[in-house]
Amino acid sequence: MEALHDVGIIGGGPAGLNAALMLGRARKTVVVVDEDRPRNRVTHESHGFLTRDGITPSEFRRIAREQVTAYPSVRFVADRAVTITGTDGDFQITTAQGLAFRVKKLLFATGMKDAPLDIEGLIDVYGSSAFVCPYCDGWELRDQPLVLIANGAKAHHMAKILPGWSRQYTICTNGPDEWTDEQRNELRQHKVPFFDSPILRIDSQDGKVQQVVLEDGSEIACTGIFFAPTLVPGSDLPEAIGCQITETGAVLVDSFGKTNVPGVYSAGDSASAAYQLIAAAAAGALTAVTINSELLEAAWNNEI
Ligand SMILES: Cc1cc2nc3c(=O)[nH]c(=O)nc-3n(C[C@H](O)[C@H](O)[C@H](O)COP(=O)(O)OP(=O)(O)OC[C@H]3O[C@@H](n4cnc5c(N)ncnc54)[C@H](O)[C@@H]3O)c2cc1C
Incomplete structure (x- = not known):
């Protein structure tokens, strides 16, 4: 010693x-x-x-x-x-x-x-075109079509923050949404598209996300992802x-x-x-x- x-x-x-x-x-x-x-x-x-x-x-x-x-x-x-x-x-x-x-x-x-989210393909884009914090990485994705993978209060909060970097974004709750009626109505009033079907996979090439594919068959084209880890x-x-x-x-x-x-x-x-x-x-x-x-x-x- x-x-x-x-x-x-x-x-x-x-x-x-x-x-x-x-x-x-x-x-x-x-x-x-x-x-x-x-x-x-x-x-x-x-x-x-x-x-x-x-x-x-x-x-x-x-x-x-x-x-x-x-x-x-x-x-x-x-x-x-x-x-x-x-x-x-x-x-x-x-x-x-x-x-x-x-x-x-x-x-x-x-x-x-x-702790990584259990979504096929997320690991391939994490750190390249999928991030956790718009203050850290939002500038590089400015004005691009984005997907926000989050639910509940976190998603509601991020929905207000993300337009600072891009107004083109879609929320995927990856399962039944956990919003209050008030929060859901607010998102509708602000015309924020959201999907609650589970995510099947994320398609990408060389670390660049191309689309988020949902179990209900929806395909959401995007060039960046933010998610709540x-x-x-x-x-x-x-x-x-x-x-x-x-x-x-x-x-x-x-x-x-x-x-x-x-x-x-x-x-x-x-x-x-x-x-x-x-x-x-x-x-x-x-x-x-x-x-x-x-x-x-x-x-x-x-x-x-
Ligand atoms: C994807 C991603 C991108 C980010 N980008 C940015 C950015 O652009 N700008 C920004 O400001 N912030 C960014 N952040 C946040 C930033 O990484 C953290 O806020 C910052 O690293 C916190 O610093 P820290 O010293 O507290 O912890 P860390 O930087 O995480 O360091 C903790 C260290 O402790 C070590 N450690 C833990 N347990 C033990 C042990 N038992 N023995 C020995 N060592 C141990 C770990 O190995 C690690 O080296 C990002 C975070 C993520 C996840």
């Missing part, structure tokens, strides 16, 4: 790496453990992060890792954290490759995972160590990134539904400031 590090960060996406950057600059000893399975890895381009618009997710991370590890007190470990034990001031992280680290404070920046936590370690989890699977944190477990923090997609690279990075940076302040306060009081 190694010397006690100040902070252990599980997850090396924008949240974890921006936290590491702040902590490295604050001269804290940091170990970042990351298995490199970011949520956006299927996409070819990331958008909306100032100075990095259009970058590939892997290049974004490469630059971030390079900048973060330039600080000598930050260590990056390409591995999966499998267990966490201990308490505030002395946590132990063990990894799949059998490494072990001791850390005073623990930050979960473990993200979320999109089912999200699951990127890691079950926060829950295993006693962190409270919200109904949506996020780690419950206060506005400083603190969980209910002393010495344990969370930032980024794992703790917020903002679901943007820049929001995750900002949350990581701000949570790092909280962690650093608490370490300095404890040192001032001779507690740690």
Whole structure:
């Protein structure tokens, strides 16, 4: 077992790496453990992060890792954290490759995972012409014929948002719709076409969607898809160590990134539904400031 590090960060996406950057600059000893399975890895381009618009997710991370590890007190470990034990001031992280680290404070920046929808052909277009967020990928599909695969309140919400990018869109609920009468009437008033027949398959060529085929025989031609994925936590370690989890699977944190477990923090997609690279990075940076302040306060009081 190694010397006690100040902070252990599980997850090396924008949240974890921006936290590491702040902590490295604050001269804290940091170990970042990351298995490199970011949520956006299927996409070819990331958008909306100032100075990095259009970058590939892997290049974004490469630059971030390079900048973060330039600080000598930050260590990056390409591995999966499998267990966490201990308490505030002395946590132990063990990894799949059998490494072990001791850390005073623990930050979960473990993200979320999109559970794939069970629709034939979706995997062939996901990240190329089927996406989850119009803020991330709507510009590239502007004014194009789109299909929105969603149901219930999510579909109703997206129906209001999508016209910002394209007015030509059709909703496929992929089974009986779950709208209230009011929501259904609203969609009719706005002349939004919708189908509730289950989806048979998605036809595409070279990652470009061509049409969505329904079980009732309808064929909806389109060049882009937005769909509502089912999200699951990127890691079950926060829950295993006693962190409270919200109904949506996020780690419950206060506005400083603190969980209910002393010495344990969370930032980024794992703790917020903002679901943007820049929001995750900002949350990581701000949570790092909280962690650093608490370490300095404890040192001032001779507690740690
Ligand atoms: C298809 C798609 C496209 C997107 N496009 C954009 C876009 O263009 N612009 C934008 O702003 N946002 C985009 N997003 C959202 C963006 O990907 C997330 O908001 C962002 O990645 C969240 O950052 P994070 O650091 O919280 O988590 P992530 O980037 O998901 O990183 C979490 C990391 O933690 C690691 N990890 C988890 N558990 C463990 C463990 N036990 N041990 C070690 N490592 C672990 C994971 O492997 C991963 O590397 C997109 C999302 C999707 C699904």
